[in-house]
Amino acid sequence: MEETSTTSPSSTEEVKHGGKAGPGILGVNIGKNKTSEDAASDYVQGVHTLSQYADYLVINISSPNTPGLRKLQGRKQLKDLVKKVQAARDEMQWAEEGPPPLVVKIAPDLSKEDLEDIAAVALTLHLDGLIISNTTISRPEPVSSHPLAGESGGLSGKPLFDMSTNILKEMYILTRGKIPLIGCGGISSGEDAYKKIRAGATLVQLYTAFAYAGPSLIPQIKAELAECLERDGFKSIQEAIGADCR
Template sequence: MTPSIASALMPLMRGLDAETAHGIALKALAAGLAGRDSGRDDPVLETHALGLRFRNPIGLAAGFDKDAVAVAPLMRLGFGFVEAGTVTPRPQPGNPRPRLFRLAEDAAVINRMGFNNGGLDGYVARLRDLPADRPAVFGANIGINKEGADPERDYPGLYAAVAPFADYVTVNVSSPNTPGLRDLQGEERLAAILDAIAATRATLARTPPLLVKIAPDLADDALAPIVTACLTRGVAGLIVSNTTIARPPLRSPHAKEAGGLSGQPLFDPSTEVLRKVFRIARGRLVLVGVGGIATAAQALAKIRAGASLVQVYTGFAYAGPAMPRRLADGLAALLKRDGFASVNDAVGKDA
């Protein structure tokens, strides 16, 4: 099955509830039924960031493949990088269903999944089986359990476990669906977690770059302390941003469901936070722009706002497996139209 055929089946999947459809999609991907991208990336898309080479700057955000069951098939769709997780030390079921809602009228999704995943042991076992010659960069996204968590113990342990297999590791302190998690974005708590990870990293033979994923709902005066905490503790980059608990005007009947909102309504606020972080960081952190990207023009807008790399999730869930190639080809055309010789040349031009 080619990505175009798989995409044609997407309307049938939308007849199912969102979480059931997502589970079927993951199983189909893991079985290789989504096909393979046969396109070629334009050289203008090659990106160097985090000490890594990306074939293109378009990535899949964490949350789509929580348990790393379909990493290699997802990479074959044309992504420049794939991030799997969030993985927690112990398995947990997450919040009660229903907990995933399509807001089709708004090109959005609300989720309150609650870090449902099979735990670290199975996740690492699947990473061990990834091919050495994988076609894209791999990122591991780590988080803490809802109960019995000790962030200063758990994040370093998670980092050490995935470090042998990941090209970079993201600390998720910004999901709105684990009680108290977003409090860890505060300067003192974040600094304590990063100090603990730094102590563990000093003992490891392999230390992939560390990123922190932040929320779009942070107050402006909270951004500079986060940047400072990251810069002084060896963090290589920030992912801006996670889902939002804000509720802009929405048309869907699911608009009032609790949880994190993603998709088109997140594009403007997350891009504004990205722009502010870029101004504060002044090139000292690699920024990954995520939130509401569905078109090549939106991907370029994130880059021009300060992102060296971008990620998709909700747009991919709606558009299907042909999306990565469409975005890559469209982005290459727009970069050339605007006179940029590389992605890096466009980073922050509108910030």
């Protein structure tokens, strides 16, 4: 990615985020280029160029398809990167509603020590949220016995559900419920979304199931989720957040 200007658009005029066409919430996912030697500069440029269109910004440090990207999940590397991205966002002259929230997307293939490091950085730097999680480089059952299990790349969909939900629960405990967590990975029903919420998710995301089932899946999940909440005596989603961590 080549800089076309040394001055960000925000230095001469106020920026209003969410300036995209149409309704809905737009999250902008920012990562580094495959061949970049200075990862932080890619993220900073992404913020300067794209944040004016975002309702929230995602620092993606967990794609398994970009060499070396996941090394940015280490405590020092993550802390340094988040500071630079926060500074890039905050130096822009925002309109009255302020800058878009900043969240970090992490991998499911993390040790307890890795999670502790990420939680510490998130709390110290007051991150607006964490997305848990990206795709996995592991091949859990029943995928491990598939002829294509040896292919490189991230695995998404249903096989990711348990792993990402366990990581979500651990992160909710480590952050003491102080940081909004977005549950992602293997959601294909209202019951799945409900399990993510009980594990600590404030919000949920899905992709693979949406590709297979189409837009009609969303109202179906919402209806099923409402049934789950009523069944277990919760009056709102807020009441159910982290229920399995108490």
